[in-house]
Amino acid sequence: MKVLVIASDRLGAPSAATARAVTAGMQLGTVDLLAAGHASKDKGAAGRLLAGVEKVIHVTHADEFPPSTENLASLIARLAPGYRWILAVHDGFGADLIPRVGGLLATSPVTQVSAITDPVTLIRPVHAGQAMVRVVLERFPALLTIRPTAFPPAPMSSSPAPVMELECVQAVPSGRHEGFVSISSQRPDLSQAAIIVVGGQGLESSGSFAAVETLADRLGAAVGATRGAVDAGLASSDLQIGQTGRIVAPDLYIGLGVSGAIQHLAGIKDAKVIVAINHDPDAPLHAVADFSLVADLFDAAAHMGQILSKGIDIINLKHGTVR
Amino acid sequence: MRVLAAIKEVTDPAIPIHLFSEGPTLHREAVPGVINPFDEIALEEAIRLKEQGIAQEVMVVGAGPETWEGTLRTALAMGADRALLMRMDPGAQPLEVARGLAFCAREYACDLILMGRQGVDCDHGVTAPMTAGMLGWPQATFVSRIEFDQDRVTVMRSVEGGQERLQLSLPAVISVDLGLNTPRYASLPNIMKARAKPVEVLSQPRSQGVSWKIAAFLPPPARPAGRQVASVEELVEQLDRAGVLP
Ligand SMILES: Cc1cc2nc3c(=O)[nH]c(=O)nc-3n(C[C@H](O)[C@H](O)[C@H](O)COP(=O)(O)OP(=O)(O)OC[C@H]3O[C@@H](n4cnc5c(N)ncnc54)[C@H](O)[C@@H]3O)c2cc1C
Ligand SMILES: Nc1ncnc2c1ncn2[C@@H]1O[C@H](COP(=O)(O)O)[C@@H](O)[C@H]1O
Numbered sequence: 001m002k003v004l005v006i007a008s009d010r011l012g013a014p015s016a017a018t019a020r021a022v023t024a025g026m027q028l029g030t031v032d033l034l035a036a037g038h039a040s041k042d043k044g045a046a047g048r049l050l051a052g053v054e055k056v057i058h059v060t061h062a063d064e065f066p067p068s069t070e071n072l073a074s075l076i077a078r079l080a081p082g083y084r085w086i087l088a089v090h091d092g093f094g095a096d097l098i099p100r101v102g103g104l105l106a107t108s109p110v111t112q113v114s115a116i117t118d119p120v121t122l123i124r125p126v127h128a129g130q131a132m133v134r135v136v137l138e139r140f141p142a143l144l145t146i147r148p149t150a151f152p153p154a155p156m157s158s159s160p161a162p163v164m165e166l167e168c169v170q171a172v173p174s175g176r177h178e179g180f181v182s183i184s185s186q187r188p189d190l191s192q193a194a195i196i197v198v199g200g201q202g203l204e205s206s207g208s209f210a211a212v213e214t215l216a217d218r219l220g221a222a223v224g225a226t227r228g229a230v231d232a233g234l235a236s237s238d239l240q241i242g243q244t245g246r247i248v249a250p251d252l253y254i255g256l257g258v259s260g261a262i263q264h265l266a267g268i269k270d271a272k273v274i275v276a277i278n279h280d281p282d283a284p285l286h287a288v289a290d291f292s293l294v295a296d297l298f299d300a301a302a303h304m305g306q307i308l309s310k311g312i313d314i315i316n317l318k319h320g321t322v323r
Numbered sequence: 324m325r326v327l328a329a330i331k332e333v334t335d336p337a338i339p340i341h342l343f344s345e346g347p348t349l350h351r352e353a354v355p356g357v358i359n360p361f362d363e364i365a366l367e368e369a370i371r372l373k374e375q376g377i378a379q380e381v382m383v384v385g386a387g388p389e390t391w392e393g394t395l396r397t398a399l400a401m402g403a404d405r406a407l408l409m410r411m412d413p414g415a416q417p418l419e420v421a422r423g424l425a426f427c428a429r430e431y432a433c434d435l436i437l438m439g440r441q442g443v444d445c446d447h448g449v450t451a452p453m454t455a456g457m458l459g460w461p462q463a464t465f466v467s468r469i470e471f472d473q474d475r476v477t478v479m480r481s482v483e484g485g486q487e488r489l490q491l492s493l494p495a496v497i498s499v500d501l502g503l504n505t506p507r508y509a510s511l512p513n514i515m516k517a518r519a520k521p522v523e524v525l526s527q528p529r530s531q532g533v534s535w536k537i538a539a540f541l542p543p544p545a546r547p548a549g550r551q552v553a554s555v556e557e558l559v560e561q562l563d564r565a566g567v568l569p
Binding site for chain 1: 416417418421448451455456457459477486489492531533537540542543554
């Protein structure tokens with residue numbers, strides 16, 4: 001049975017998360033990919049090469065770029081009878097679009113799906129990840145958004161999928177796109193980074209995020225923040241990780257001066273290795289960390305930077321580790 | 324302009340959850356109800372629009388059980404002019420809530436609905452776009468700035484990698500993000516005054532059935548127990564062994 005996956009690409013370049021949505025889609029049925037934004041400039045070419053995509057629906061739009069959520073939702077609602085599931089990534093694009101389709105089709109979407117047990121049984125977190133729910137679908141087409149960190153990207157294929165063109169017309173009152181202020185950073189993006197160094201309100205005493213940034217640059221890591229740090233004016237809100245910020249899944253997460261509030265933990269539970277550096281032994285982040293160091297964050301971050309710049313082999317020698 | 328602010332009551336997010344048992348209902352200790360933090364921000368914005376003379380009236384609506392009356396009175400004490408309680412099961416699905424909100428917006432000729440980006444209990448994050456879709460109104464979600472110019476409103480949406488600027492015409496639906504404003508506290512005199520104000524009770528539009536069922540609440544996946552390290556040297560050595568250093 002057929003799944004319509006919406007490529008996550010309205011504003012930026014085609015998002016890497018799209019390949020993850022395709023993986024989720026393939027756990028449900030056979031996948032068509034709808035490309036409507038930037039990716040559609042290349043006629044959905046990037047999506048054509050994702051293994052498992054049977055067909056790309058390339059949305060063209062004569063008078064409007066990027067197409068508005070409102071018009072795109074109407075177009076998807078018209079395609080809906082041909083599909084049993086309609087799915088997108090839970091990001092600023094998918095979480096805006098999918099529920100609007102739900103309003104048009106009179107269906108409540110299931111959002112932030114973190115696992116697909118079978119084609120009608122899904123798992124999603126509630127209460128900032130303090131509990132999970134098993135949801136059984138009752139109405140079709142079902143509308144879903146997925147947590148990209150919970151699904152691996154679909155591999156590339158060598159034979160491109162065929163493309164069907166479809167025009168998106170301006171039919172409903174819509175918000176007008178007036179611009180995009182991108183946050184340019186030399187550092188890797190939070191959703192892609194293998195290592196993320198996160199600063200919390202513990203940085204406030206220094207009045208800046210320098211300790212976090214220096215260590216991150218030493219590691220080639222992305223910089224993230226808690227809401228505590230954002231509220232203290234130390235970091236911009238797009239760096240916030242958690243229930244109401246970004247969900248991340250790096251190989252290594254290092255939290256400096258982060259207490260580990262439930263709402264923050266909601267965004268980091270998929271990290272492979274979590275490190276807590278906090279001078280308060282009772283900080284909850286210590287309890288979930290794989291490695292916890294009770295220490296002053298400024299001393300520890302500086303020391304760690306020094307060791308890394310000298311080369312790790314020095315400690316391996318000292319501790320007699322055989323590599 | 325009449326603004327409708329949607330208010331959901333949620334269990335206090337500052338109090339951690341302990342699941343008592345797995346099953347189709349959430350078994351947990353009793354926790355006090357509060358206004359969903361995002362809805363406080365939405366209501367604060369509505370009240371500011373009135374204080375600036377942009378809005379004439381601020382209505383709040385909650386779609387829930389009658390026990391939500393206290394929460395709606397808190398909204399009145401913050402500065403809402405009028406409160407509606409649409410009687411609904413606490414577990415009503417977003418479709419029912421959105422239909423209820425769309426009904427109120429039409430019935431009371433509202434020009435703008437301000438809502439939260441998500442309820443911090445169920446974490447759906449769907450009700451605002453669903454309501455907008457039902458009404459056929461333009462929408463903006465995850466909004467962290469709102470500026471009015473006559474009947475046009477320009478917003479900034481926080482999305483991956485930056486901020487999108489969108490211009491909407493009214494009527495419209497806006498869901499708000501953290502950072503838009505800092506909600507005020509209700510003053511004691513206003514809390515006293517709100518006690519005397521009516522909370523109008525409406526009955527729910529006829530149900531359309533459910534889109535999905537909750538089969539069970541489960542504990543979150545456990546992470547393996549961690550270990551304490553004594554020094555930065557030991558930490559780096561362990562990370563190197565785990566193969567996560569560059
Ligand atoms: C609806 C809602 C949504 C929320 N969403 C999010 C979200 O998405 N993301 C998020 O992060 N938060 C979120 N929060 C906020 C969350 O509840 C916490 O308030 C926040 O995460 C705390 O940030 P923090 O750990 O930086 O600050 P704090 O809790 O103040 O912790 C600072 C820590 O730094 C340590 N410290 C201080 N100085 C030093 C030093 N020199 N060396 C070592 N350690 C030191 C202290 O011991 C302390 O543990 C949300 C809250 C609500 C109500
Ligand atoms: N039962 C309800 N009554 C009133 N407003 C609600 C209700 N449920 C959700 N909302 C509004 O919709 C927003 C998003 O909720 P949700 O889609 O459930 O995450 C909330 O922040 C509220 O503004």
